Amino acid sequence: MKLILASGSPRRRELLGLYTAEFEVCPSAFDERAVHADNPAALAGALARGKCLAVAAQHPGRLVLGSDTVVELEGRVFGKPADAADAARMLRALSGRTHLVHTGVWVSDGERDEGFVDSCKVTFFPIPEEEIQRSIASGEPFDKAGAYGIQGSAALWLDRLEGDYYTIMGLPVSRTVRLLHRFGG
Numbered sequence: 001m002k003l004i005l006a007s008g009s010p011r012r013r014e015l016l017g018l019y020t021a022e023f024e025v026c027p028s029a030f031d032e033r034a035v036h037a038d039n040p041a042a043l044a045g046a047l048a049r050g051k052c053l054a055v056a057a058q059h060p061g062r063l064v065l066g067s068d069t070v071v072e073l074e075g076r077v078f079g080k081p082a083d084a085a086d087a088a089r090m091l092r093a094l095s096g097r098t099h100l101v102h103t104g105v106w107v108s109d110g111e112r113d114e115g116f117v118d119s120c121k122v123t124f125f126p127i128p129e130e131e132i133q134r135s136i137a138s139g140e141p142f143d144k145a146g147a148y149g150i151q152g153s154a155a156l157w158l159d160r161l162e163g164d165y166y167t168i169m170g171l172p173v174s175r176t177v178r179l180l181h182r183f184g185g
Contacts, residue, residue, distance in 0.1 A: 002022065002023070002024070002062055002063065003020065003022060003023040003024075003062075003063045003064075003065060003180070003185055004023065004024055004025075004026050004055060004059055004062050004063065004064045004065070005023050005024070005025050005026070005065050006026060006027065006028045006051045006052050006054070006055035006056075006064050006065060006066040006067075007025070007027060007028070007051065007065075007066065007067055008025065008027035009067075009143075009170055011149070011151070011169050011170050011171070012067055012170050012171045013025060015166060015169060015170070015171040015173050016065070016171060016173075016176075018173055019173065019176075019177050019180070023065075026055050026058075026059070026064075028050075028051035028052075028054045028055050028066060029054065030047075030050045030051045030054040032047055032050070032068075035047055035050055039075075040070050040072035040075070040076075040077045040100070040102055041072075041100075041102040041104075041117050041119055042117070043070055043077060043102075043104075044068050044069060044070045044102035044103055044104035044117050045102075045104035045106070045115060045116070045117040046104070047068035047070070047104060048066045048067050048068045048103075048104030048105055048106040048115055048117075049066065049104070049106040049113070049115055050066070051066035051067070051068060051106070052064050052065065052066025052106035052107065052108050052113065052115070053066070053106070053108055053113060054066075056108040056109075056110055056113070059110075060110050061109075061110050062109075062110065063107065063108075063109050063180070063183055063184075063185050064107065064108050064109075065105070065106070065107050065176070065180070066105070066106045066107075066108075066115075067103060067104060067105045067106070067170060067171050067176075068103070068104050069101060069102065069103045069104075069145045069167075069168075069170045070101075070102050070145050071090075071094075071099055071100070071101050071102075071145045071146030072099060072100040072101075072102060073093055073094060073097065073099040073100075078090045078093075078094075078099075078145060078146040078147070079145055080142065080143060080144060080145060080147075081141055081142060081147045084136050086147070087135075087136050087141040087142065087147040088132055088133075088136060090141075090146055090147040090148075091127055091132045091135065091136075091141070091147050091148065092127075092132065094124050094127070094146065094148070095124060095126050095127040095132075095157075096124060096125065096126035096127070097123070097124065098121060098122065098123040099121075099122055099123075099124075099146070100119055100120070100121055100122070101119065101120045101122055101145070101146070101163075101167060101168045102117055102118070102119045102167075103117065103118050103119075103167045103168075103170055103171065103172055104116070104117045105117075105118070105171065105172065105175070105176050105179060107179050107180060107182075107183055107185070109183050109184075114179065114182065114183075115179070116175060116179065118163070118164055118167045118172040118175055119163060119167065120161055120162065120163030120164055120165075120167040120168050121161065121162040121163060122150070122158070122160075122161045122168060123158075123159040123160050123161070124154070124157040124158065124159060125157050125158075125159045127157050131153070131156060131157070134153070135147075135148070135152075135153040138153070140152050140153055149169075150165065150168040150169060151169060
């Protein structure tokens with residue numbers, strides 16, 4: 001069964017490519033603003049499910065993989081920043097602190113669907129203001145939850161993490177592969 005990745009994220013495309021080159025990309029037009037959840041982890045799962053099922057409805061009989069990532073600090077969700085000021089606000093809030101990254105993954109074959117949420121604890125060293133400004137000037141924060149990419153500038157700030165590094169990048173690869181296998185993918 002041909003696989004569709006319901007995401008335009010280049011990081012997810014790269015990570016799924018570790019498993020197979022046999023997939024196509026079809027970003028979801030799912031309206032994320034309509035989703036509400038009891039907590040940030042549940043939100044990541046609901047967003048992943050919504051994206052997956054929206055694309056699956058357009059491609060009957062195909063195996064569809066949807067994913068979404070949210071950053072949580074003390075119960076607050078940090079999505080993609082709206083602008084430079086929002087990115088700076090997020091990075092200053094994360095500086096010198098521990099936060100959670102939740103990535104939801106959902107798969108559907110048109111007849112059934114199943115998913116999971118994986119969470120990782122991330123601690124940053126204090127981030128100097130000049131590094132925050134350099135990151136923003138690079139444009140890196142604007143398509144990433146929490147205004148950072150762990151594989152980018154945040155490599156300079158990472159003190160420690162507990163969990164799957166790939167969850168922070170947006171696709172926990174080993175758990176995703178196991179889920180795909182349950183669908184014959």
